[in-house]
Amino acid sequence: MIYKNPYYRKVKGSYILLVSCGYCKTDIAKYQKVGKGNLLRMHINRIIKSSIDLSKDQGTLHCPNCGELLATRMTLKRENEDVYKMIRSAFNTRKVHI
Numbered sequence: 168m169i170y171k172n173p174y175y176r177k178v179k180g181s182y183i184l185l186v187s188c189g190y191c192k193t194d195i196a197k198y199q200k201v202g203k204g205n206l207l208r209m210h211i212n213r214i215i216k217s218s219i220d221l222s223k224d225q226g227t228l229h230c231p232n233c234g235e236l237l238a239t240r241m242t243l244k245r246e247n248e249d250v251y252k253m254i255r256s257a258f259n260t261r262k263v264h265i
């Protein structure tokens with residue numbers, strides 16, 4: 168993971184998930200997850216670090232190693248916030264510390 172996310176904002180009461188490619192196991196992002204349950208989408212401003220340069224407007228999230236599509240970007244209208252909608256079964260997550 169080489170890119171710091173310029174939009175990152177710390178969220179209280181969150182924990183860190185390491186998101187990796189489900190095809191080749193490459194680490195994709197460190198993410199602040201809020202609440203229980205599966206990861207359905209990643210809020211852009213909760214991504215701490217990633218293997219993808221988020222300062223560029225990435226319409227889709229592809230694994231930098233194998234090129235598989237992992238997520239597509241969309242705007243939540245009510246919150247006026249951009250998220251990556253994760254493609255089910257295309258990624259893995261695990262809890263990490265820091």
Ligand SMILES: [Zn+2]
Pocket residue numbers: 188189190191192193230231232233234235
């Ligand atoms: Zn991959």
